[in-house]
Amino acid sequence: MRNNPKLDAALEALHGDMLETLRRWIRIPSVRGGAAENAPFGQEIRRMLDTAMEDIRRLGMNPRDIDGYCCDAEIGSGEETIAVLAHLDVVPEGDGWQDEPYAAVVRDGRLFGRGTSDDKGPGVAALFAMKALLDAEVPMRKKIRLILGCDEECGMEDLAHYEKVVGLPDSGFSPDASFPMINTEKGITAMTLNAGMEDSRLISIESGTRSNVVPGLAVALVEGDYREAAAEAFECENEACEIETSLEEGNTCIRITGIPAHASTPDKGVNAAKLLLMVLSKLGIGGAAVKALYEMTGSENEGRGLGIAGSDEVSGKLTINLGLLSVREGVLSVTYDCRYPVMFNGQTVRSMVAQVLRDYGFVMEPGRDSVPHHVPEKSGLVRQMMDVYNDIMGTEDHPYAIGGGTYARHLKEGVAFGMLFPEEPGLEHQPNESIDIANFYKAARIYAYAMAALCE
Numbered sequence: 001m002r003n004n005p006k007l008d009a010a011l012e013a014l015h016g017d018m019l020e021t022l023r024r025w026i027r028i029p030s031v032r033g034g035a036a037e038n039a040p041f042g043q044e045i046r047r048m049l050d051t052a053m054e055d056i057r058r059l060g061m062n063p064r065d066i067d068g069y070c071c072d073a074e075i076g077s078g079e080e081t082i083a084v085l086a087h088l089d090v091v092p093e094g095d096g097w098q099d100e101p102y103a104a105v106v107r108d109g110r111l112f113g114r115g116t117s118d119d120k121g122p123g124v125a126a127l128f129a130m131k132a133l134l135d136a137e138v139p140m141r142k143k144i145r146l147i148l149g150c151d152e153e154c155g156m157e158d159l160a161h162y163e164k165v166v167g168l169p170d171s172g173f174s175p176d177a178s179f180p181m182i183n184t185e186k187g188i189t190a191m192t193l194n195a196g197m198e199d200s201r202l203i204s205i206e207s208g209t210r211s212n213v214v215p216g217l218a219v220a221l222v223e224g225d226y227r228e229a230a231a232e233a234f235e236c237e238n239e240a241c242e243i244e245t246s247l248e249e250g251n252t253c254i255r256i257t258g259i260p261a262h263a264s265t266p267d268k269g270v271n272a273a274k275l276l277l278m279v280l281s282k283l284g285i286g287g288a289a290v291k292a293l294y295e296m297t298g299s300e301n302e303g304r305g306l307g308i309a310g311s312d313e314v315s316g317k318l319t320i321n322l323g324l325l326s327v328r329e330g331v332l333s334v335t336y337d338c339r340y341p342v343m344f345n346g347q348t349v350r351s352m353v354a355q356v357l358r359d360y361g362f363v364m365e366p367g368r369d370s371v372p373h374h375v376p377e378k379s380g381l382v383r384q385m386m387d388v389y390n391d392i393m394g395t396e397d398h399p400y401a402i403g404g405g406t407y408a409r410h411l412k413e414g415v416a417f418g419m420l421f422p423e424e425p426g427l428e429h430q431p432n433e434s435i436d437i438a439n440f441y442k443a444a445r446i447y448a449y450a451m452a453a454l455c456e
Contacts, residue, residue: 076140083172085407086123087152096431118428122175177416184401198287211323214269216260264403339403
């Protein structure tokens with residue numbers, strides 16, 4: 001089945017349409033907004049959902065609108081259904097882009113734009129893999145159901161609604177990570193803690209767009225003139241990071257630039273909020289609460305300072321990202337995004353962090369916890385898909401674990417499958433997010449053959 005000339009010809013004939021479809025999707029800034037009628041995640045995401053359904057109809061499939069939370073479409077026949085789960089929402093664009101984030105610029109064999117890799121590009125690749133299977137008239141004894149969600153980045157309310165209203169298949173994959181395959185996802189818990197400010201000199205802080213993004217910018221307003229002292233207190237080994245200070249009506253504005261990254265890989269970024277905590281702590285501004293945040297989480301991403309560090313053989317080490325930091329109206333608020341190993345307990349992690357920071361005036365808000373997910377390598381789903389990948393790529397690779405959380409964890413037997421290839425840079429949640437167009441087409445081919453193998 002991995003050598004089907006008719007299927008390969010169908011895929012190649014779709015390349016131009018694939019690229020233009022993705023460019024059209026990228027031009028829609030589908031960041032979550034305020035709920036409206038039939039648009040639970042905002043009007044831009046509603047527009048993106050409508051656009052996706054128009055393209056699905058154009059390609060000869062019949063989409064269903066699930067109350068504005070998701071849409072789905074099926075091909076194939078039979079009683080068993082394989083789910084393919086992708087998402088249409090994106091994180092905010094942030095700063096530092098070379099091009100306009102939604103311009104869908106093509107340059108040097110790459111397509112640039114927010115959502116190219118996470119997750120509109122993979123969603124388009126899966127959709128066109130299904131179209132190629134139809135065009136090539138590949139026999140399918142099972143159904144493939146593509147589900148395009150609208151709230152993956154902000155809590156996955158979309159799939160919770162889908163599961164309640166429609167019901168999810170037991171097996172499938174999400175094209176929202178890396179090849180060769182992710183069969184293990186760490187647990188995820190977001191922890192928001194608040195403390196009253198002891199030091200009135202710290203007027204405000206703003207840093208972070210989402211808890212699952214390493215902040216690339218942090219801004220503080222401090223009473224008095226601390227311009228020179230703040231600049232002297234700033235330290236960063238990465239030359240891309242910098243501090244700017246200015247005087248605004250007698251108060252010092254401190255603006256620090258870091259490097260954004262996905263919260264599951266905090267070491268790939270430089271956290272601007274942590275750099276700001278370092279500067280404020282050195283200046284003695286912010287009291288015990290600011291100093292505690294810096295000393296406990298300012299220099300590492302493994303939770304050692306909070307007493308939660310650890311690892312297991314299945315999924316590796318715990319990581320923690322300081323994703324949101326603010327001071328507003330005398331309240332210091334911090335939100336951590338923690339990715340914990342399969343063998344850990346999320347509620348225990350939360351309790352330990354709450355206990356450690358309680359002595360410095362912090363109180364933890366109620367929060368959500370997404371438990372770890374693991375599919376054994378001996379699973380039939382894993383073996384079939386890995387056989388396709390290794391056959392096409394000429395490799396002998398094995399699945400592995402990540403700290404990221406994908407829709408796959410909503411399935412009893414779900415894995416994440418591409419579309420980032422080994423050795424490619426992971427640019428999701430970062431400025432200048434982009435994909436290699438040739439690899440985009442290659443991923444669609446792998447998806448088509450994997451779908452065919454699963455439906456034999």
